[in-house]
Amino acid sequence: MERERLEFDVVFVGAGPAGLAGAIRLKQLAAERGREIEVCVIDKAPALGAHSLSGAVVDPRALAELLPDYRERGCPIEEEGLRDAVFYLTAAKALRLPWVPPFLHNEGAFVGSLSKLCAWLGAIAEEAGVNVFPGFAGVEALFDDAGGRVLGVRTGDKGVDKQGRRKGNFEPGVDLLAKVTVFAEGPRGSLLREAAKRLGLFDGRMPQVFETAVKEVIELPEASPFLTAPEAVIHTFGFPLGLHTKGGGFLYRMAERRVALGLVVGLDYADPMLEPYREFLRFKRHPLVAGLIAGGRVLQQGAKTLPVGGWYSMPRLCADGALVIGDSACTLNARRLKGVHTAMKSGMLAAETIAEALAAGDTGASALEGYRRRLEESWLGEELRQARNFSQALSRPPASRVVHLGAQMLSRGRGLVDPMPLHEDCSTLRPGVFREPAPVADLDGTLYLDKLTGVYLSGTRHEEDQPCHLHIPHPELCTTRCWQEYRSPCTRFCPGQVYEIETAEGGRPRLKLNPSNCLHCKTCEIKDPLRNILWNCPEGGGGPNWTIL
Ligand code: SF4
Numbered sequence: 001m002e003r004e005r006l007e008f009d010v011v012f013v014g015a016g017p018a019g020l021a022g023a024i025r026l027k028q029l030a031a032e033r034g035r036e037i038e039v040c041v042i043d044k045a046p047a048l049g050a051h052s053l054s055g056a057v058v059d060p061r062a063l064a065e066l067l068p069d070y071r072e073r074g075c076p077i078e079e080e081g082l083r084d085a086v087f088y089l090t091a092a093k094a095l096r097l098p099w100v101p102p103f104l105h106n107e108g109a110f111v112g113s114l115s116k117l118c119a120w121l122g123a124i125a126e127e128a129g130v131n132v133f134p135g136f137a138g139v140e141a142l143f144d145d146a147g148g149r150v151l152g153v154r155t156g157d158k159g160v161d162k163q164g165r166r167k168g169n170f171e172p173g174v175d176l177l178a179k180v181t182v183f184a185e186g187p188r189g190s191l192l193r194e195a196a197k198r199l200g201l202f203d204g205r206m207p208q209v210f211e212t213a214v215k216e217v218i219e220l221p222e223a224s225p226f227l228t229a230p231e232a233v234i235h236t237f238g239f240p241l242g243l244h245t246k247g248g249g250f251l252y253r254m255a256e257r258r259v260a261l262g263l264v265v266g267l268d269y270a271d272p273m274l275e276p277y278r279e280f281l282r283f284k285r286h287p288l289v290a291g292l293i294a295g296g297r298v299l300q301q302g303a304k305t306l307p308v309g310g311w312y313s314m315p316r317l318c319a320d321g322a323l324v325i326g327d328s329a330c331t332l333n334a335r336r337l338k339g340v341h342t343a344m345k346s347g348m349l350a351a352e353t354i355a356e357a358l359a360a361g362d363t364g365a366s367a368l369e370g371y372r373r374r375l376e377e378s379w380l381g382e383e384l385r386q387a388r389n390f391s392q393a394l395s396r397p398p399a400s401r402v403v404h405l406g407a408q409m410l411s412r413g414r415g416l417v418d419p420m421p422l423h424e425d426c427s428t429l430r431p432g433v434f435r436e437p438a439p440v441a442d443l444d445g446t447l448y449l450d451k452l453t454g455v456y457l458s459g460t461r462h463e464e465d466q467p468c469h470l471h472i473p474h475p476e477l478c479t480t481r482c483w484q485e486y487r488s489p490c491t492r493f494c495p496g497q498v499y500e501i502e503t504a505e506g507g508r509p510r511l512k513l514n515p516s517n518c519l520h521c522k523t524c525e526i527k528d529p530l531r532n533i534l535w536n537c538p539e540g541g542g543g544p545n546w547t548i549l
Helices: 017-033 061-066 114-127 190-199 276-285 287-293 340-360 370-377 379-386 390-394 398-410 451-457 481-486 523-527
Strands: 005-013 039-043 084-089 094-096 131-134 138-143 150-155 158-160 166-171 175-183 210-219 233-238 247-254 258-266 297-307 322-324 499-503 509-513
Touching: 005 017, 005 150, 005 340, 017 039, 017 061, 017 114, 017 340, 039 175, 061 340, 114 131, 138 175, 138 190, 150 190, 175 190, 175 340, 190 322, 210 276, 210 451, 210 523, 233 287, 247 287, 258 276, 258 287, 276 287, 297 451, 297 523, 322 340, 340 370, 340 379, 370 379, 390 398
Parallel strands: 005 039, 005 175, 039 131, 084 233, 175 322
Antiparallel strands: 084 094, 138 150, 150 175, 158 166, 210 258, 210 297, 233 247, 247 258, 499 509
16 A cells, blocks of 8 residues: 655654653754754644643643743643642541651642643644644554664554445555654553564563553532632542552642542552442542532543553663653653653653754664663652652552651662562452442432543544454453453443443353443553453544543
């Protein structure tokens, strides 16, 4: 098939904070040095920011370095001058901690919406001359004949039906060729997954580990106590997950009488019956939370995974013609619950390395290796080193967790064991342990939503007549071993109700897929205990359409 080929100096795959900050920084450097650098950013989302979701309490450090006049340029800030509170929740009570751990302090930070922030950064990138193409999914990394050098990325074909046949509106994908391709797909990128196998980028590293967050933006009534509370940022732990499952809740006050509310669940949980979405509803029903959001109305809902493995999970960051940045490179600081500023900084450091490499006419792995050095020597490296054993400590039983965290605080992250081991999330479910799920009080369709209403409020849309983007290599395992040992946990860990078990003839279970509900969170590929789900990019422009998350 004849495909259009477009050539650039640099292609970023992903228009999140990392990719956009990197593209803007490259254009700044090109202007400073008086040379032209052709930069392209592609994203699978229908519009800029539509697939970007984060807490988000943003540390503006990287933003201020990239755009010192970010306020004057209209950066979308929801709330600032933040004060924090941390609560331990029991089923009926909320106990406020007398002090907030130093790494959770948010003075100088602001509450934002990552969707809005990315749309704003994207406009600045376009103004600077970056070619920004939303609606284009990168589906395949292109390699040279020897297979060791990345030459660019192929975008997905559009207009292909469920059986893989071309429809009347067929458009072949485009080959975007670049001297440097930057993987900025966010957590568990499908393009990086395949490229990394070929390049060995994860070889010898600790496993990637994740948490899943379900988040909503809720409009509050004028009389809501949270609108005038001294603390705009609340974090919780304990109920509903208990102390043996990693995770916690958050409420962040936003502009226009809104609150961002979410629950984060560590995906190394052991209970196959646990359902993050159900726990999210239970969190909302806790008396403290229910009181703060009473009378509210959910405006938007979404879900995403967070890469929390940190320093020891980071892949090899460069290869011939390629770099990895942001959540794809595991730059999130789990200790500070922040990934936006770290993702942006990694993009900026990558841009500085690429500008140097282009000027020298050498974009091989050794020329791009400077990115790793820059990262290690920057404040980003310092932040990540201090958090290098944090997620591992949280995975320990409660008593030893406290000891490990205390030791880490006293030793700049080293702690009692360095490095502490990490275990792949797909390996932690206990087979054969089935319990009745905890009850959830009535859903009202306004403030307490079922999954499908949540999917509706995420704006998720996919072309229905396209190949299924969820690949299950061994479907027979779903209704045999996976059902017998784990009762099909995909039906619970997926926040979009994509997986359902039906009863077929003879009373046998049968898996039914609803891929058009998919929120692109990747939880299924990460948590599936049989590693039998591969998430691939659906047709570009499909998926959630978040605007305020
Ligand atoms: Fe997330 Fe997978 Fe469900 Fe899509 S199918 S919403 S990626 S868990």
